[in-house]
Amino acid sequence: MDSVAAEQGRSLKDHMDDLAFYIFAAISVASAFGVVVSQNIVRTALFLLGTLGGVAGLYFLLDANLIAVIQLIVYAGGTLIxxxxxxxxxxxxxxxxxxxxxxxxxxxxxVGLLMFIGITSLTLSGEVNWAARATKTPLATSPKVAEAGEALLTTYLVPFEVDLTAIGAAYLAKTEK
Amino acid sequence: MLAVGLSHYLVLSALLFSLGVVCMATKRNAIGILIGVELVLNSANVNLIAFSKFQTGLVDGQVFAVFVILLAAAEAALAIAIFMNFYNNLQTVDVDRGDVLRG
Amino acid sequence: MASITLPWVQRDTEKLSNYREKAIRLLAFIALAHIPIILGAWFLLDPLSTKPADLQDSKVLLVPPLCLGSIGGMLLFAGAAFAIYAYELIGRVLSAPWVAFIIFIGAIFGIVIGVWLHAEILMTVQRDWMPAKETSVIPFVGIEYDHTVQSIYQNNLEGKSVDFPLIGAISIDTPILAYLMFPLQFPLVRDLVAVGGIIGFISLIPGFGIWWERKVAGRIQSRMGPMRAGGWHGWAQSAADGIKLAFKEDYVPPGGDGVLFRLAPYITFIPPICAFIALPFATAWVFRDLDVALIFILAMLGIEVMGVILAGWASNNKWSVYGAMREACQMVSYEIPMGMALLIPVMTAGSLSLTGIAEAQSGGFWTWFVFVNPWCFLAFFLYYVASLASCKRAPFDLPESESELVAGFLTEYSGFRWSMFFFGEYVAMYVVCGLAAILFLGGWMSPFPASSAEWFIAQANIENGMLQTLVKSLLAANPIWFILKATFLFFVQLWIRWTLPRIRIDQVLYACVQVLLPATMVVLLGNTLWILGVSENGLNLGWLIAIDGIINKILAAAGVLTLVGIVGIAAYGYRNNKKLVGWLAVDQLPGK
Structure with missing residues (x-):
């Protein structure tokens, strides 16, 4: 990590965002542990709610407001129910x-531990130079909801429709006995 | 406090992914396995959004995340329908008992 | 003095009565103990010193709490001691007619005016008083900030003042003000102030709502409702209920899951409160102006179900599980027509942000979306019905229908946990009503067009700056309007609850799947085509625009007539209440 030099000149908001990241990350990981460890299936579902909420908070931090609320309304309010x-x-x-x-x-x-160590060692080892691969220009602002909506109805219209068809398929599968 | 960057999110997502895999492997309740799948999908979404924020600055990552969430909802509906049939046939959702097709 | 013979009560009345004097003595002692703190802090810190060397940023942590806070603390404890000393007198004053009501309404208006003044002063300070940025850094943490206490005070001295209404321009050149202003430059501090305000408002809602619901129920059933607690029309009924509930037995069913049973009330009551994060009271009066505020609030209302399901499940009671299952299927199915009805104002305004939608309706009441075209008019009623169901209000209160399911998912709950469910329910009711007010009834916009304020200022020749902003905010846009509209819709919910009978669960689901869902779909399609035909970027059909204008005027006139009708009928009933069928039995009340 770029060290103390980056610490200078950061506003209070950046610090609060970092703190919020650690809080939400702790919530989601602790709930995920709960999901794995818990033997009572109702409690497992409740822990999943914690994970979903924590991950939604992370989406808010990542400026993905649309995904965060979709996560809350579809996942937490629909799938989980x-x-x-x-x-x-x-x-x-x-x-x-x-x-x-x-x-x-x-x-x-x-196996899980092995998998975690494998993935993190790959991502953090410097094998993949993330900074060099970034295509983001320094001026790029965070994408807004309107942009995401426009992309859904123009560039990604066909996958979007196919996705909706999948929901229709699920509906058919449910009604057929 | 350490400044949060892309690698933080990648580690978090790896952790969620591994926990989801462990959940899928250890649960014998079919719905527990479904919950493990949801964890794995969430970790993939965290990756997509983190890359869209830190790497590209474009909306594509968010759009893919929308697809993943919608597909997860559809998949959950399908899976629950299958489990209901499983339960109607075997009076349990213990996946280890679903071995009636074994010769 | 009558002797008490109950076995569990101490018989020595002398000892019991001493508690009051002990409390008075303790409170008075604490109040007096503040005086040395104030004097010491005043001499050591010297908050009135204007010497530049004395205006230290580090003193900001000490001056407001020690110099101002301890004065406030002394007054608070002295007031408490006086209240206990003179409780009989205070009780007699409070129970006089209208006194409590006037205090209550005065408190609401006082809070609103206080927040408004605070916002106004803050704006003036930011505009005129705040000096040029000179970056300083908090040691150890490394956080930068722009204004020091000294620079704020220096800038203040340069002759800039606040223009108060009636009093006139006041130049406040005390360094204490600079100390108080200093923390406001940090967003975190401003957020904390805002959270305090929101929590204060949220805790008012159930307190007022419960009392009002019982009064409305009483009036509709030709009784008076609560009349005893507190004096005038039982205004303290909610507080009395709350105290009663807090002292009840905290029962956890032995066969159920204790942890989930204790957790469930929180899952039901936190999400509706979280909805206030994104619910705007006026353009700048919102905690976080999210661009997805509408979906966020819907999501928060949806998560509430999880708590109800868990409550039913953890109670280990078949009635609870029935109630929870009903709630789950009712909420999940009514979310669809509700969300689709909400899409219609979003489409009409062309914005997903609640502030954007409300600002699209600022041109007088005829531009409110409920009147703007026939589809929006229908969508308002569809949304309102769906929101009744999603708040599990009558006639859709199947999850807790007491005639069939004991109390539904609430059966095993008692005391404080039970009251938390109701806290959450009343807050959720206010949220859906606020959403309806913002999306369909113009939110915080007054019924007059925005230009009317300038016209009035020109006519009345108002020159005072703050009075001008007051007139502008009252005649154009003010949180008061939002609160009024949302409270009226809240009242309609109570009205419906006590007027309509509960419907059966199959009728609830029939109403959703076979009536509301197709209706919202048709309305959604109709609104899309209508906007396509009317808008300048679309087909721009001349005849449709003419029809649009006529229908808009007819609907606006119908709205005015409805309101006039409601007010007229209420006034007629109020004047002739003894001639009407089933008039209130006022004379038979004891003490009248």
Missing amino acids: LIVFGIMLTSKSPWAEFKPPKSQIVLAAF
């Missing part, structure tokens, strides 16, 4: 617990 519905309809007792064998947990944790 659907999942909770699924939980309520498929578990006979509310306290259904499915304990995996210990060997499986150890193996999965090992």
Whole structure:
């Protein structure tokens, strides 16, 4: 990281943004740990809400307001409710617990740790020079909602329509018995 | 405080991704596996948005994230429908019991 | 003195009565203890010294709290001691007719005027008083700031003053003011002030709403509603309810999930409060002017469901689960027509930002979106019905329908947790009404066009600068207008609740899927085509523009007639209340 030199001349807002990043990151990672560790499926869904909220906060920090609110309204307000519905309809007792064998947990944790170390070592090693690959001009402002909406209805119109078709397919799959 | 840059977001996303994979591997409840998938999709979205902010400055990353979120919603609806059928047939959502097709 | 015979109450009334004197003595002692702090701080810090060497930025952490804060603290404790000493007198004054009501209304207006004055002074200070930037850095943290206490004070001395109405121009050349102004240059401090204001307003809503709901219910059922607590028309009923609830048993059902049971009220009550982050009260009166404010507020109202589902689930009670399931399917399905109805003003204004949408309606009441074309007119009512359902208000209050489900998801809740659900519900009601006011009824715009303020100033020959801004803000745009409109819609929600019977759950879902959803779709399509035909960039059809103008005028006239009708009927009822069928049984009340 560029060190103390970058620390000078940063406004209070930058510091608050950094603090907010750490808070939201802590919320989302802690909730994700909760999702993995929790044995009670309803609590797992609640922890997922924490992760979704934390990640939405990160989107706000990244100037992606549209994605943040879509995350909140579609994921937290729609998908998660659907999942909770699924939980309520498929578990006979509310306290259904499915304990995996210990060997499986150890193996999965090992694979997950390996994966994390692999990805982070690749991204942080300097193997990929992110700064050199950036195409962003220094003057580029953060994209606004209108730009994202315009892109959705012009450049990405076909994928957008295909995406909507997928929702239609999901609807059909649900109604067909 | 350390200035937050792209690498912070990449590490966070890697962490979420690994946790999602572990969740998918350890849960035996089918809905738990679905929740793990949602974690993985979220980590991918964090990457997309971070790259769009720090690398390109364009909206493309955000648009892809919209697609991912919409597809995740559709996928969850489909998955829940499948799990309901699974439950109707086997009276459980324990994926280890779904071995009736094994010879 | 009557002797108390209850076994669990101390019989020694002498000891009981001593508590009052002890409290008075303690409070008076604390108040007196402030005096040495004030004197010491005054001599050590010398806040009135104007010598440049004495105007230190580091003193800003000490001067306001020690010199001004301790004076305030002394007055507060002395006031508390006096209130306990003279509570009988104060109680008699408060229970006189209209006194509490006048204090309440005065407090609301006082808060609004106070915030307005604060904003006005801050603006003047930023415009005239703030000197050129001279960057200084806070040691250790490395945060830069632009104005030092000394430079603010120096600039103040150069003859610039604030032009108050009635009093005239006042030049305030005390360094204390410079110390008070200094923190306001940091956005964090301004945010904290704003959060304080918002939380104050939010906590007023349920307090007022609960009392008002009970009064409205009483009047509609030909009774008086609460009359005892506090004196005049039971104005302290909400406070009494709150105290009662706080002292109730905190019951957690043993078979349920205790952690989720305790967590659920918070998940229901925090999101509606978060909606106020993006809900503007006026153009500059918004905590964060998000460009996606509308979707953000909708998302916050949607997350509320999660808490209700968890509450039902964790209660381990079949009635709770029924209520939670009803709530979930009702909210998820009504979100769609609600969101689609909200798209129509967005489309008409061509902006997703709530401030942008409200500013598109600033040309008098006939430009409000509810009157602007027939599709928007329909969309307003569709949105209002859907918002009733999403706030689980009657006639859609199936999740807590007491005649079928005991109390729905609230069955196992008691005391403080129960009141948190209602806190969240009232705040959510205000949020949806505020949204309707902004999107369809012009938000904080007055019914007169923006140019009317300038006309009035020219006619009345107002020269005082602050009075001019006051007239402009009242005649053109003011948060008061927003609060009035939102409160009127809130009242309509109460009115509907106590007038219409509850409908069945299948009728609720039928109304959503087969009536509201197709209707909003048709309205959305119709509005799209209408705007395409009318707008200059679109087809620009002459005949459609003429029809548009005529319909706009008819709808605006209908709106005025409706309002006049409501006010007229209310006035007739108020004048002739003893002749009407089922008039209030005022004379039979004890004490009358």
